[in-house]
Amino acid sequence: MLATESSSAISFALTEGQRAARDAAREFARREIDPLVDEIDEAQRFPGELFVQAGELGFLGILVPEEYGGSGMGYVEYVLIVSELAQVDASIGLSVAAHNSLCTGHILKFGSEEQRRRWVVPLARGEKIGAWSLTEPGAGSDAAGTRSTARKVDGGWILDGAKTFTTHGSVGDYCVVFAVTDPDGPRHHNVSAFVLEKGMDGFQPGKKENKLGTRASDTAEVIMDNCFVPDGHLLGERGEGFIQALEILDGGRISIAALGLGIAEGAYRTALAYAQEREQFGRPIAKFQAVQFHLAEMATRVAAAEALVMAAALEMDRTGKVTRLAAQAKLFAGEASVFCAERGVQIHGGYGFVKDYRAEKFYRDCKICTIGEGTSEIQRLVISRQLLKGG
Ligand SMILES: Cc1cc2nc3c(=O)[nH]c(=O)nc-3n(C[C@H](O)[C@H](O)[C@H](O)COP(=O)(O)OP(=O)(O)OC[C@H]3O[C@@H](n4cnc5c(N)ncnc54)[C@H](O)[C@@H]3O)c2cc1C
Numbered sequence: 001m002l003a004t005e006s007s008s009a010i011s012f013a014l015t016e017g018q019r020a021a022r023d024a025a026r027e028f029a030r031r032e033i034d035p036l037v038d039e040i041d042e043a044q045r046f047p048g049e050l051f052v053q054a055g056e057l058g059f060l061g062i063l064v065p066e067e068y069g070g071s072g073m074g075y076v077e078y079v080l081i082v083s084e085l086a087q088v089d090a091s092i093g094l095s096v097a098a099h100n101s102l103c104t105g106h107i108l109k110f111g112s113e114e115q116r117r118r119w120v121v122p123l124a125r126g127e128k129i130g131a132w133s134l135t136e137p138g139a140g141s142d143a144a145g146t147r148s149t150a151r152k153v154d155g156g157w158i159l160d161g162a163k164t165f166t167t168h169g170s171v172g173d174y175c176v177v178f179a180v181t182d183p184d185g186p187r188h189h190n191v192s193a194f195v196l197e198k199g200m201d202g203f204q205p206g207k208k209e210n211k212l213g214t215r216a217s218d219t220a221e222v223i224m225d226n227c228f229v230p231d232g233h234l235l236g237e238r239g240e241g242f243i244q245a246l247e248i249l250d251g252g253r254i255s256i257a258a259l260g261l262g263i264a265e266g267a268y269r270t271a272l273a274y275a276q277e278r279e280q281f282g283r284p285i286a287k288f289q290a291v292q293f294h295l296a297e298m299a300t301r302v303a304a305a306e307a308l309v310m311a312a313a314l315e316m317d318r319t320g321k322v323t324r325l326a327a328q329a330k331l332f333a334g335e336a337s338v339f340c341a342e343r344g345v346q347i348h349g350g351y352g353f354v355k356d357y358r359a360e361k362f363y364r365d366c367k368i369c370t371i372g373e374g375t376s377e378i379q380r381l382v383i384s385r386q387l388l389k390g391g
Helices: 009-013 016-043 048-056 075-088 090-110 113-125 241-277 289-319 323-352 359-370 376-388
Strands: 130-133 149-153 156-167 174-180 191-197 203-208 219-230
Touching: 016 048, 016 075, 016 090, 048 090, 075 090, 075 241, 075 289, 090 113, 090 130, 090 156, 090 174, 090 191, 090 241, 090 359, 130 156, 149 174, 156 174, 156 191, 174 219, 174 241, 191 219, 191 241, 241 289, 241 323, 241 359, 289 323, 323 359, 323 376
Parallel strands: 130 174
Antiparallel strands: 149 156, 156 219, 174 191, 203 219
16 A cells, blocks of 8 residues: 555645645656566666656756756755655665755755756756765765875876765766865865766776665666866865765755655555454454554654654755754654564564565665665764754
8 A cells, every 4th residue: 555645744734836746756656656666676677767757757856946957846845755755665765865965966066057057957857867976895984084086187187996885876877976186185175076977988887786675776886997087077176075075965864864754654554554454363453452552653753753854854945054953854764764664564464574565675675764874873973963062
C-alpha cells in the first residue's frame, strides 16, 4: 500500500502551491515509479527514463530560479517532493536530492553568471545529471582530509586523485569535485571546487558499488588521472572549496532528513495496512496491544520527524542559516527511518523478511539516512558545537 495523506497537522498549513508540488510528486511516485521499484532495485539499474520524467515535472531544478531553467520553489516544496518520492522508492528520492542540492545547488550558489548559464540551466531542466564528489577513501567524516590534487598549469589545472561513494559517479554528466590547490595553505582554506564534464580526458568513473539499499541510485568511484581542467571550471574563490562544501551540506542534510521522513512514513503506512489485514488467533493483528504500541511509536516518530524537517526547511527559506536545525532534522529523521523500518519488518513477521513485501526494502534503504552527508555521530558533533557557540 502507498501513503495516502500526511500524518500530521502540518499538511494543513501548506500553501496551495506547496500542496500542488506535493501532490504532483505523490502522483508521479505512484503512477510511474511504483511499477518499476522491484525491478530497478534487484538489477541495481539507474532508471534514466524516470529522471527524464522528473525533469519534465520540474523536480530536477526545484530550488533553481526560473531564469536559470528551474522551478523557482523553496525548501518546503523541496522536502515535500523528496519525502513523497522516498515513500515509494528511496533510490529515486536520494538521486533527486543529490542532483538538486549537491551538484546543482553548488554551481548555483558559487558559480559565476557564465557558469550558471552553462551548467545550471541544463541540470535544472533535467537534460543533464549532476554529481558531487567530496568523499575520498581516506576522507569521509573527516571531509577536510582531501588528498586529490589540482596543480596549476597554463590555462587551467591538472587534477589527480580518486573519490569514492559519489552519487551518479557513473551516470553523471557534470561532477563538482574537490581538490587541494594550495598544499601549504591553512587546513580549511587549501581545497578548491571544480566542475568536470563527462568525456573530459583523464576523468572517468571507477567501480560501481554493489549496495545494501538505495540500489537503483547510482553510486560509484570517480577517478581523475592527469585530467586537464580549464580555468573557467573553478567554482568561486580558489582555496574556499571546503568552506563552500560545508554550506552545501547544510542544505544537503535537509534533503537526507526529508529522505528519512519519507522512508519512515512509508514503512509506517505499509505496516499499518498490513496489521489491519493480517489475521492470527482469529483476529487482525492490529487488535493486539503489542502491535498497536509499535504503530503508536512509529506514528509519533513520523510526526516528530515531519515537524523538525519542516522547521529546518522553513528556516532555510527564511534565513538560509540552518546548520543546527538541519543537523537536528537529519539526525532525528534518519534515526526515525531506521526505527520505523525495523518495526515495520517486525509487524510483518516472516513476510517482512522476504521481498514480496516492501517492508524488507524499507529496512535496507533506511540505513543510508544515518550515514550519507554526515553520519549520526557527526550530526551530534555539529549540533553540540553549535549549541556551545550559542547557535
Ligand atoms: C549510498 C551513498 C551515497 C553517497 N553519496 C555521496 C556523494 O554523492 N558525494 C560524496 O561526497 N559522498 C557521498 N557519500 C559518502 C558519505 O557522505 C560518507 O560515507 C559519510 O560521510 C561517512 O564517511 P565514511 O564512509 O568514510 O565513514 P567514516 O568517516 O570512516 O566513519 C566510520 C564510523 O566512524 C565514525 N566516526 C568517524 N569520525 C568520528 C568522530 N570524529 N566522532 C565520532 N565518530 C566518528 C562514523 O560516525 C562512523 O560510524 C555517499 C555514501 C553512500 C553510502
